[in-house]
Amino acid sequence: MTQVFVALDLEATGMDPSRDEVIEIGAVKFRGGKIIDYFQTMVRPRSVLSFGIQTLTGLTNKDLNEAPRFAAVAPKLRDFVKQAPIVGQSVGMDLEMLAAGGLGLPNRQYDTFEMATMLLPELRTYDLGTIAATLGVPPSHKHRAVADAETAMHVFNRLYDRIEALDDATLDRLAELTRISQSSLTHLFSAVVRERRGEVDSYGGNSIGAALLAKLGGEREATPEAAFLVTRARPARLEPTGVEPEISPGTLRAAMGAEGPFANALIGFEERPQQLDMMLAVANNLNRGGRTLIEAGTGTGKSLGYLLPAALHAVEHGDPVVVSTATIALQDQLIKKDIPALRAAAADAARLDPSSPIAKLENLQASVLKGRSNYLCLRRWFLAQREAVSSETQAQLYAKVTAWLQTTETGDRAELRLSQDEGSLWGRLAEEEGACVPAQCVFHRRNQCFLFRARAEAEASHIVVVNHSLLLSDLLRNGSVLPSYRHLVVDEAQHLEAEATTQAGFSVSRPQAVDLLKRIIRDEAQLGTVGALGMTFRTLTSVSGNQGRAAAADLQMHLQAARNASADALSGIERMFVTLGEFVERYDSLATGYERRVRVTGALRSDPAWSQVEIEWDGAAQPLGTLVELLRQFSDVVETFDDEVLPTRLEILTELETLESDSVELRRRLFQLLSQASDDMICWLSRHQTTGETSVHAVPLHVADLLRDELYRRCESITLTSATLTTDRTFDYIKDRLGLEDADELNVPSPFDYAASTLLAVMDDVPEPGQPGHQKALQRAVLEICRASEGRAMVLFTSHNALQTTYRALKADLERDGILVLGQRIDGSPRQLVERLLANPKTVIFGTNSFWEGVDIVGEALSLLVITRLPFSVPSDPVFAARSELFEEPFIDYAVPQAILRFKQGFGRLIRSADDRGACVVLDRRVVSRRYGESFVASLPDCRFIVGNADEVSSSVRDWLAVQNVTSAPRH
Template identity: 50%
Template structure:
């Protein structure tokens, strides 16, 4: 008889089991082939229903007034559920709420969220609706218990059907990992495997696995058979002789009212002279060479302005053009939206210009850093050892299920928890880890990184991110194909990313990982790691030379056994001493996230620093011991014939990687602690929530490094962003990037900001930090959003300020029907922005990542509030060190940096030509400080109103009312009452 399951869902007044109440419970009993029974009830809460919950569920106090109390319904639920497995979408919350109410269910839990992250690894989101959409399950209603239960049942059964597509051997393998991870889904995988075996579908899997082990002992199950097959790779680009220059007249024709873009977009096309101006400038730079800086205001269409000339140039020259972005969102936009649109436009253009037919077939690729790709050599090597933690076991389960599906090996296709992300480093490609002639997967052209690079070498356009662009030039272009033409979008982030990439970060975990990968004892007291694997592999080689080396290595390892705990003890001691040192300075978390101590000469003269040096030296001595052992074994391996090492290639490569990794760690640690350089910045950071401590070093000035490693190696470089100028000039960004001789172009936004945007500055607001400032902020926000009925985004520079405002304004606004959501309180930035889009009358409070990259066109975001000018924290180590080198650090560094950040924040408001909104700046320094006018002068020409705060509230309400299209007035009044 098939298993019986019970799907369960509740709705509640909040997320706190101790304080919040259950409002509704629904359950459904079912088998894979039919529904057996269903049960649901409303529940009378003890207190009022919060507005945010009422808006989500549609439940009101009237609906619940006659409902039974929770004590009356729990026995009925207990009887309905019985001992059957409970199916739910992240049901832990539901079970916690039930337990707090008095019912503890200890049934097996089958979580559809967890199951989907294993079987559907490439979903962008794992809400119940997202999973249902991917599986073709219709969702008629959300956030009501029975509707969610019905969806959950359909989703679970569709996911269960997916398990039937695997062979029994693979399912058993997955069950073993899930058992190690203590995930109840292990039993579901075993049940389906047993079902397949009874149906005779497990025999093929067993036969394939037997063949695989004969050909490649590391392969664990039939799903990996694909990795025994050779793959073809595309043909790389070849430069073309005597290519023609780009025709600027033809490029202008592409953007004309009757041109190819207009043909493809139809009524949606808008002719923007600014876009044409930028495209011509980019084309001229590609023709003539040199460096070009372009600030393209919001709405310019800068992506298509540089993509068209880039593609025409790349195809006509037979060369790769690299395009670098800072965010994944822009990478996705370029690859999934803009490039397909450009291809269609080129196809349309070939009707007018037949010679462009070939250009329409241009090739584009996305390339990421090494650490994003699964290394098959390391994966199969790691399979020889059991998973050490539940996070590792769950990661291994996800990879096992994902391998037969993936064509890229990109970890972005997997949904990984932070703990699984950390474990991913054991499986990922790493610098120096590949010796192609030794790697079976490379020789068969199966290596994911090799294939990604081969596709890039065959592509005319290669899209990367700044991190890969910069790390690649430092490692002598081991990932990116050769290129001479570079376009850097979101280039206002380039200095910050270069600071990270040209520096280093060391944590206790990286040292533990080095020791664990080299040699360690597992929980059963067995030797594991690369040295142990090599000793075993050599003992099986039928030559005396190899076996002799195996015996010598084994003797050395046996001598080390009593001391194997020492490396980890010294690591822990060193980082504990560093943590104690941070405590001496009693630093406050920067923005609520981490504590930082900059390692200046004065700090290094603190007597306590001697303890740090001693602890670090003890760790470095132990590192040296391991390095000598690795050096000895690598030297001895050179005397062994390659034919004897054929089956040990992965282990030999791993040892070579570890030797170089250990040397890099020792060098970096020694520099940070004992031998600092004058052109570097050093500091310690400690996460406020986890206590994790990291040592950092970064260059004092990235401009010379960018010149040497990047700009001087390219013939043509275009850098663009919506925010590059300060007060109308490029001087600041040119000096920071070392591009003082670059050509510059400022292309204004095509949007009419005077018509669309009211910029308000309350003249009676106290300055930040002055008595009464926080109270004034709270009062003005409450009045403002009452008048505008929400539709707002408030940007803060610290989470502590956000929390203070959240506590003050949430209840008063929600009494008016306006939902208030806070970053890190009510969800991630992405979740909060989606709720802002979905529900009019919402206010989102955000910090950090919300200052840029947020795109909410339309009325959902009509009010933007900038609580404080975004100056850097003066004690930030990088900011402080760079400031010390300047005659006027505030005017030359702090202010320009804050202006660019300010412009990014302002850019969240107007995202289309039809947008209409109000920006309120709650920092009167823009009016009364000498530098304040620079902030205002850097914005587009808006309608500006300076008045007492409450007058500005009325002005904002009038402005939004006047901006509503006539056909929307009745709807607006219906939503919000009378028109202001």
């Protein structure tokens, strides 16, 4: 690298250039790894620093009192930077901030964030610290300008090295794509190409598409850019071993004993009788077959509790076990932590006795399998590369995929960080059901196809990890993705009903319907008639000779008919969605939030205006039928061409067939939703508040029968587990919801000593939700108890509105006491909020949704959990409302148990290890004032329980947290 660069970082009073001011500037001038000069200065702002900024940067108002004003600093910085390109993390924002202060720097800029999203697609987050750690750059003191600028310099250099390692064709393609997307990185890619050509010009003029196609045609040796296209060996399928030994309880006891292999292999291992009980139950289920529900309290070691027996069964029998989870976090934990732990214990066992059952787990194979749309389809990718790039977003997406293809082994989009817009284009590159004909795909033949490689790996695996969504969609769509299996473990089983509801339901929005019609045929000013039919017509009529001329004559009339039908269908659909939108406005005029929902009940269908919807739907359905017929006729004509005459025949046919089946499906769905009321379906309309778009939805009223018929019946054994399955200490509710009335059950209590570690307090002087004075009293209560705990707290809300109101009311008061307040969707992502709490425990997080489950904060940083309101479902929610009608006492038999499961999940955030100590304060007095409230308390482990007013509870919390946890031993 011969060029001189300047790495820049600023600290400011906030993130808004129109309002906030620079308070510190750090810059480093460098060439390659050599630092030439530093620039560092504080800047005195006109406003005072907020508490949050002081906490984040470590700067105080006093530190800045003597500093120069921005106007005095700006010329010095300009002089330091001169013409050098400026690099930095999200450097565009820093330059905007400087410009707002009066210092415009027109220099070229390179954003390390943008570079990293392209060159390190595997990262979950792209903050500077994470990027630096991934690249092996030593950590710096964070959030001070010059240190961060120096880190950005090292990060830039390492990323630049990665660019230099790319081949010429990839670099050329990236330079072109980043030019189209108007990214300044295009200069960087071009500069590397030019610099390289000055030395060696051996790849000149190549394009990635040509190189790859040449490789496919076998015309040249493997080029570096085509390295991911090497033909791969297929792993051997898992075959039954033919032996039928049962998993012996003795094997499990010995493995988990104080002298067993797990004790040697796992750091911090402790014998847990509860975990062993769970293992024995899972083993029994696998040995005998059946259905078992297991609630495993926090700290049981639940995942190892089912993984060990599942792995023993699968390895001994050559019989795979599928493990389904609801969240990616748990999938990651299984694959990255628990399964390696099994292998480590197996290696230890093998040293002592190579013939022991545990030793055989050394060869344990495990894989994650996802739904088909997660994998890049190479056929579609290369087809897309032949076409012109039509938007900046498309160019950004293609640039990311081009760089990613150099390293990915999986083709799984989860490895890529895509913006929402880029993500919406992903579908065009992913495998689409019905559009893939493996027997005719070169990538499949060579075992290069990512989807089929993932499937082959799953077929070779003992443990196949999937999510509930794939598990259920595979069942409902003829089981074409998962390998055949007889044994299933469902973790996070409390989500199974909701996922089955989603998978068995469907929805249609106006943009979806319109997009489909436009994909079939549309007229465009510049391009003429396009869409599948227009393009097919052009392709066929460009074929020379008689066949092309005959096709033109045959299809000319059909093309005009298709244009007319499309226009009619389009206007019918547009009118229909306008009328449906009016229904939402009329029936749900008071709703707030992001989405309005109106259930389509008998009463709504008998509204005279509903017949207008049906008329408009009829007006669209008939021309849609005509389009389906025309798609078939075009297919028939394409069929008559030979591959030599029409090399893209197969691709055209696949496209036409996909559109035909999508159109048939659209008609079927809209007919079912609008004209064919069924007692077994819950239908509703929704209207998005910001986009104004209306959608129609339908889901089954019951899923228990569906689960019984489609899932349980096909499995010899199924184990369903979670930390929250029981309500009021029974499995009755979950059994009823999941159709598992005859299942065995096991409740494994948590090994933690909650009586010694946890104070459960109910504040009885906050009026019930909806009563006068509720919000004010709630605010006062939160303020007092967060002061009592000195932060270290998480406050759980059931709505974002309530969160925002409380946040606005309390932030200043708490921050005056030195307690930082962070709000979900206000101060960052859940992960960022948790990181800030861990870095500075004098913090309170206000959270909704995702904070009720899955957040795992061990230790003192989370000592207080506040549940502001019992988490009942919103009564107007269409699914909840429709299912409630099935109960004689819907509130007690449906709403309460559902809320208890959620309440238990929330409570479970507090105590995450045997050494944790904390207080859970419930601000909803219905827990003690209503009869059903007892069930909420009875569903929790035995804690120290008190009821009192705000002062009493705050003082109890203070006293409770002042005591060290002396009973850290698990309760057996």
